[in-house]
Amino acid sequence: MIRKQERVVFTFHTTTDAMAAEIQCKDLGGRMIPVPGEITADCGLAWCAEPQLEEVLRSALNTAGIPVQGVYRLMI
Amino acid sequence: MIYFDNAATTLQKPECVLWAVIEAMGTFGNPGRGVHEPAMAASRAVYDARCALAQLFHGENPARIAFTANATEALNIAIKGILNPGDHVITTAMEHNSVLRPLYELEDRGAELTILPADDRGRIDYNAISASIRDNTRAIVCTHGSNLTGNLLDIGKIGAIAKAHGLLFVVDASQTAGVFPIDVQKMGIDILCFTGHKGLLGPQGTGGLYVREGVDVRPLLTGGSGVQSHSKTHPAQMPTALEAGTLNAHRLAGLNAAVPWLLETGIDTLRQKELDLMWAFYEGVREIPEITVYGDFSARERCPIVSLNVRDYDSAQVSDALFSQFGIATRPGAHCAPLMHDALGTGSRGGVRFSFSHYNTMEEIKIAIAALREIAREE
Numbered sequence: 241m242i243r244k245q246e247r248v249v250f251t252f253h254t255t256t257d258a259m260a261a262e263i264q265c266k267d268l269g270g271r272m273i274p275v276p277g278e279i280t281a282d283c284g285l286a287w288c289a290e291p292q293l294e295e296v297l298r299s300a301l302n303t304a305g306i307p308v309q310g311v312y313r314l315m316i
Numbered sequence: 317m318i319y320f321d322n323a324a325t326t327l328q329k330p331e332c333v334l335w336a337v338i339e340a341m342g343t344f345g346n347p348g349r350g351v352h353e354p355a356m357a358a359s360r361a362v363y364d365a366r367c368a369l370a371q372l373f374h375g376e377n378p379a380r381i382a383f384t385a386n387a388t389e390a391l392n393i394a395i396k397g398i399l400n401p402g403d404h405v406i407t408t409a410m411e412h413n414s415v416l417r418p419l420y421e422l423e424d425r426g427a428e429l430t431i432l433p434a435d436d437r438g439r440i441d442y443n444a445i446s447a448s449i450r451d452n453t454r455a456i457v458c459t460h461g462s463n464l465t466g467n468l469l470d471i472g473k474i475g476a477i478a479k480a481h482g483l484l485f486v487v488d489a490s491q492t493a494g495v496f497p498i499d500v501q502k503m504g505i506d507i508l509c510f511t512g513h514k515g516l517l518g519p520q521g522t523g524g525l526y527v528r529e530g531v532d533v534r535p536l537l538t539g540g541s542g543v544q545s546h547s548k549t550h551p552a553q554m555p556t557a558l559e560a561g562t563l564n565a566h567r568l569a570g571l572n573a574a575v576p577w578l579l580e581t582g583i584d585t586l587r588q589k590e591l592d593l594m595w596a597f598y599e600g601v602r603e604i605p606e607i608t609v610y611g612d613f614s615a616r617e618r619c620p621i622v623s624l625n626v627r628d629y630d631s632a633q634v635s636d637a638l639f640s641q642f643g644i645a646t647r648p649g650a651h652c653a654p655l656m657h658d659a660l661g662t663g664s665r666g667g668v669r670f671s672f673s674h675y676n677t678m679e680e681i682k683i684a685i686a687a688l689r690e691i692a693r694e695e
Contacts (some may be wrong), residue, residue, distance in 0.1 A: 252543075252552065253543065253544075253551065254378045254379065254543055254553045254554075254555070254556040255347070255348030255359055255363075255542050255543060256363060256378065256554075256555055256556070257379065257553075257555065258359075259359050259360060259362075259363035260363065260378065260379070262360075263421040272351050272356065273351055274350070274351045280546065282411075284542060284543040284544070284545075285351055285359075302344065304352075305377070307553075
């Protein structure tokens, strides 16, 4: 079975933005996942982390000038 | 064998480039098409290559670098993606067919084309650029360096003219990327087209274009993008906008090794060695009465290229003799630069092009000069 937990998920317009995000986020916490179907049945990449990391991740992405498509709280 | 055909492709790549391609071939998934480790490894290599190229060309950010199979594809995307019927575009007689043929195609579809002439040493008159600008002029498209004579165009000067008149400026850096410093922002370049397998020392099948933020380029191809899959239209965001289909991540891994190697080694250091070789060769052959050298040699800084003819011999015969009798690889013929050959008066027999890279040696230069003396003496 897949155990669901609340997570914050950042999505991106392009794979390039996602790869830039990985560099900024990897030491802060979380990992890259396929974009969950709750957001869109897309085939893109999303950064998934524990919910309490949302602000620090937002800030890091914003400081680095990486465009974020959306930020979601999901049970995944 | 002595290889003097580096303007066609550099033969010797840094060893790290070869290993990067081999490792990629055994480990990479599809870049941007999944999140498992093989796909991520490919995506990271592609992204790192964008970062290295954005650093080399001083682009605003890595997302402004889109990859293509070669400079020809990049130039087709740039030229066909910004020009419309009724637009006027200015180019030069120094251009390669990868610039000229897309422009002729657009001319057939209603665009207006001005080709600035070159003189008998292959030079253009910069004053003619401003004089050619019309109300409907949309862009200037030109090479940074001639693949035939090796002469450079002052792209900073042309970029300033383009900016002053609100024109888009597209540069073909096929002969200069990885050899000469290029700062797209300082030089006012809107689109820079490059190949990966010449001065950048990467694998064939790699190339791309830098597109300045705010410049919209209509894609040549649309299709799979790995993102926004339910949209009926291809994503508009760079670089995905210009990269339909799976990228050549295996070879881009090689480019991703080559560009950092260049940045670490220093392109100025490599270029000075290439120019030392080129000038030694030029000084050696210009003294041979039976040899005609083409182009302008008034400035030291030029592409490491020398094109010549021997007596009234056909260039193909001379190039063949150089390889079959002396093991020296050169390129004869038209070099896909028909207007430049017309300007130089070599339209019918072409020329023999010697092009040098940092791994060539002075000993090879001496052997080539001696071989040309021998061929020139034969009659």
